[in-house]
Amino acid sequence: MTSKVTSTVTSEMLTTLLKRGPVDPLQVRPLLQQEQEEIANAFHQGTPAKTLIRRRSETIDELLQTLWQQQIGPHCQQCALIAVGGYGRQELHPHSDIDLLILAESEDEAINNAIGSFVTLLWDLGLQIGHSVRSIQSCIDEGQQDVTIATNLLEARLLVGSEAYFNQLQHATQQDDFWASGPFFIAKRNEQQARLSKYNDTAYNLEPNIKEGPGGLRDIQNILWVTHRHFGSDGLKELVEHHFLTQSECAELDAGRERLWEIRFALHLIAGRAEERLLFEHQPELAQQFGHIDNENGRGIEGFMHSYFRIIRGLSRLNEMLLQLFEEQLLTPPEQREPHPIDAHFGRRSGYLTLLQPDALEQNPGLALTLFQKLQTEPNLKGVTAETIRQLRNNRQRIAEHYQQTPEARRTFSSLFCCGTGLTHTLRRMNRYSLLGTYLPEFEKIIGLMQHDLFHAYTVDEHTLFVVRNLRRLTVSEHYEELPHLSDLIIQLKHPEQLYIAGLFHDIAKGRGGNHSQLGVAVVQAFCKHHQIEQESADEIAWLVEQHLQMSTFAQRRDIDDPDEIEVFAQIVGKQSRLDMLYLLTTADIRATNKTLWNHFKSALLTKLYNATTALLSRPELEIDYGEETRQQALEQLIAQEMNPTAIGIFWEGLGDDYFQKHDAEEICWHTTEILNHTPRPLICFHKKSHQGGSEILIYHKDQQFLFAILVHTLEALHLDIQAARINTTQNSHALDIFTVLDQNGKTLSDPELLQRIEQQLRSEISEPTLIHQPITFRRSRHQKHFHNKGRVIFRQDERKQQTVLEVHTTDRPGLLSTLCQTFMACNIRIHAAKITTLGERAEDIFWVTHQDNTPLSDEEIEGHIAPYIRKTLQA
Known part of the structure; x- marks a missing residue:
């Protein structure tokens, strides 16, 4: 029997009060609260938690025993009060539930009433109890059916009442026919x-x-x-x-x-x-x-x-x-516990791989990597035996020294990336048994490393292994339908091992301060040199590590409808093979960051950038007029639909060249068909699931001041998540705006009633704006309340478009885009296009803007009052 822990002044006061007679909850509750405070103070002063959880249990024991005697009285030996669960183990943390089992064999009304009064009193005292009232037989019957109940009974501890009942229960639950x-x-x-x-x-x-x-x-x-x-x-x-x-x-x-x-x-x-x-x-x-x-x-x-x-x-x-x-x-039957040798060093036992000798790794540390190689090539093995795990654990230092000195170990590790199957499981097992960090000391530094934000849902090592898994998953036929285009792409790679190694090293320098992409290059170059990877392959791997953020950043922050921007990106990647691998790595990286980050819109964005860059890389010597090419494709499709060429030509004359660069032929056909076939204004129509990765809303109406802000405010008030906006103004002063949106669950729009409500609300607000001056009220999530990023405003001039590009980086929150639009209204700024990016708790929104007369903003006025005003608004 373990001795009681030291009592406190409050617990002694409580004991004294309980001995006086019937309990008054109004007197006891403050003492219980005071006892909690004393326990908290003791913890902060250094008393171990294991002492305090025991102390709290003993305080509750004494309270319940006294109350039981007072409430149950003469029926005390006809029932029993038993602690179960964590309370049964005497592990009561400050707010743990107090789990109780009341054994009562009799159905006597007086006993039941007494038990009911006892439980009510516990609630009146503010105790968080979980309780059940059962007979011994019902405990056995229910325990046999439910292992959770059976487990609770294992930890049963008699507090007060019939010891005979308790012993009878204990005896029954210890029999093999129970469990x-x-x-x-x-x-x-x-x-x-x-x-x-x-x-x-x-x-x-x-x-x-x-x-x-x-x-x-x-x-x-x-x-x-x-x-x-x-x-x-x-x-x-x-x-x-x-x-x-x-x-x-x-x-x-x-x-x-x-x-x-x-x-x-x-x-x-x-x-x-x-x-x-x-x-x-x-x-x-x-x-x-x-x-x-x-x-x-x-x-x-x-x-x-x-x-x-x-x-x-x-x-x-x-x-x-x-x-x-x-x-x-x-x-496992005794006769099956002996290992069946696979070779001189390894055997199979009950489906697990085992080392045949208890000192195998002590004598030959190189067998550690061979073990994982065998696991990779033998998919039917369930894992490693406990004795072998223990050998790996006990010989880590010896294994590490062997890795550093032996070319054979490096060859074995390199071979893991060239095997057709099992790479992900092998790396995960190596990480689980601490061998991956032993082999790669740089990887050891990122094990368990977290980033305190909402963007990265996993530690760096877990994220890294998810990236490798995502890459390998693309090669598995069962998962082909997830991303068929990417699966086709990875299968065609001559050296997929370059991609897997880059995936393993892409975040290897996280947590060091500085640019982890650049710092990671030196790490992976050293790895390639150490493992005698050919220089050409090493260069490709190092390039992927250095540029692994480039494609997602470019797709989300640049105007990829602009041929000049595509040319810049094409110059960065240089050749198709690098573009292919970067596309694959980028997709795997985003999908491994958190579950909600990847969506149709991001997929479409990357695909669009990939396809445009592929087209340019395949015809670098040609001066391609993408706008004219798209115009001709759209015209052919519309004529095939028996649309009037003259009407098409008149409508298109009012659209600038930028329009035909922003939109592909399919989109232009949709816009043209809807606008020419509908006379009521404003025109509002939907493309429920477009290849842009979301639902598109087309709005065509005579332009008016701050129309974009009105539209944004209306859509956000309807709880729509705006992913992108493309804004066009025709020569006859009409706005042709296209919003790519998702619903609040990140899905495309499909509910007919919602579509009707969106259309009605947009028409109403365009005709007579009422919402624009009202703040959008949403409940901020728990995470949004916790994270606060100081607003940053970055700007640059787009010389070709004669527009100013404003980037706003801040904490994401409901109605943020509307707030920004209202701020632009106050500064008399006109918005021409917008890209909306949410990265966990961070929003990084980009706007192409001018004055109302279409002239770009000057650096002086941005720095002088526009940027400070935006920052002030964001902090409000």
Whole structure:
């Protein structure tokens, strides 16, 4: 029996009060609150969380025991009050639920009423309880049907009441016909797999769940539950005695659990509730409490999360190893536990790869890479045996020294990228067992490294491996329909290994300060030289690392309808093979950044840039007039539809050359057909799913001052997400504006009622603007409230168009585009085109603008009052 922890003044006062007689909730609640405050103060003064969670449990024990005696009275031995779950383990964090089981065999009305009064009193005291009232038989019946109930009963602890009932329950739940060790293990393993799948099987989400996430407290507890069921004990030391853990592994598991307890305890105090997620808004205070402050090496938050991810990576590895040992002991017949040799060094055991000798890596560290090579070429292997994982762990230093000195190791590692299958799984396994960072010390630096923003949803190492996965996925026939054009492209590459290596190294220099793309070049060049990669291939890989952001940046920030801009991009890539690989890498990179970043619009944007650049690279010697070429294609299509050539010509005369460069033939046909076939003005029509990657809204109406601002305000008020806007003004003073939009779920528009509502609202606002001077009111998300980016205004002059390009970088928020348009109105600025980009919590919007008389803005007036006014508006 473990001794009680030291009581406090408040707990002694509480004890005294309880002894006086019937409890008055108005007197007890303040004392319970005061006890919570004392526990919090003790924590901040350095008392370990493991002491305090035990102390809180004992305080609640005493309270419940006294209340039970007072409320249940003469019926006390006809029922029992039992602590279960975390409370049963005496692990009550500041806001943990108090889980109770009330055993009651009798259906006597007086007993039931007494139990009801007892539970009501607990609620009146402000205790967060979870409770059930069951007979012993119903506990057994329900526990046999539900492993969660069975697990709770494993942790049952008698608080007060009938000891005979409790012992009877304990005896029943310990029998094999309740839950035998094997089926219990399978159920808990399946339960864990289902739980972890909710987190994409990665511990490295940027708001991880400390309790339920991979490597979290639930994973540790899962091991202890299986241990309890199989060995009849629930301590980590028993795993050492049964040779499931070494002393050092047990110490790591115990230290990891205690560290997670510390963080969870602090998290509950900061959040003021039972919050189990390390939410962005809590991370700064957590970082500060655990000694991580901003310095020249980075933000304190990122340092804190880096250390957290390191802990749970180690715990995940130990969890995997222990579950595998239990699987072998509980599910594998003894005759199948001997390995079947594959060669002189490796064998297969129960579907896992194993080293045949217990000191194999000590004698020959080079076998570590050979092991992963075999895993890659043998897809039927489920993984590595626990003993082999332990060898990898214990010989890391020896393996690292071998890697640095041996050409054979470098050849083996290089061969992984040339194998037709299994690259992603192999790299993930190497990372899981800490061998990828051992082999590539530069990769070790990005393991668990996070960026405190909403744009990057994963740590740098997880993101990197997702990029490689996305590239490899394009080669798998089952996934061909996802991105068929890109799958066709990657299959045609002569040296796809160049792309995979670039994917592995593209973010290798993150977290060092400076331009990580440029810093990464030196790292990957050294790798290529060290691995004797041919200079031509090395140059291609280094170029991809250096330029890996170029295509997405160009597509989102430049006017890719402008042939001059396409020519600039073509000069950057230089040749088709580089364009192909950059297109593939860019797509894989965006799709691996976060789930919401990739959409139809971004896909269409990259495809448009790729196709335009391909056309230019294939005919560099020709002076192509894209506008004229597009005009002829559109005319042929319209004549084929029996449209009047004369009417087409008259309409087109009023459109400038820019119009035929901004739009392709299909779009021009759509615009022309709709405008010539409809007389009511304003004309509003929809292309529900265009190749631009969203739904397009065409608006054609006599131009009026600030029409664009009116349209933007109306669309945003309807909760539409504007992706891009192309603005045309005809010679007869009509506005021909096209908006590419998505709904608030990032989907194209399909609801007929919504389309009708959009059309009606636009017509109404064009005729008589009412919304333009009203602020758009949306609830900002939790994330939007937390992140604040200082507004930046960047400008340059577009000499060819005689327009000023204004870039506005700020925190994204609902109604931002409307706010900017109103600001431009106040400055008497005319908008000619807009590109809207959202990167997590950041908005980077670009506008091509002039004065109302179509003259560009001067640098002096931008710097003097326009840019300051925009910044002031954004900060309001």
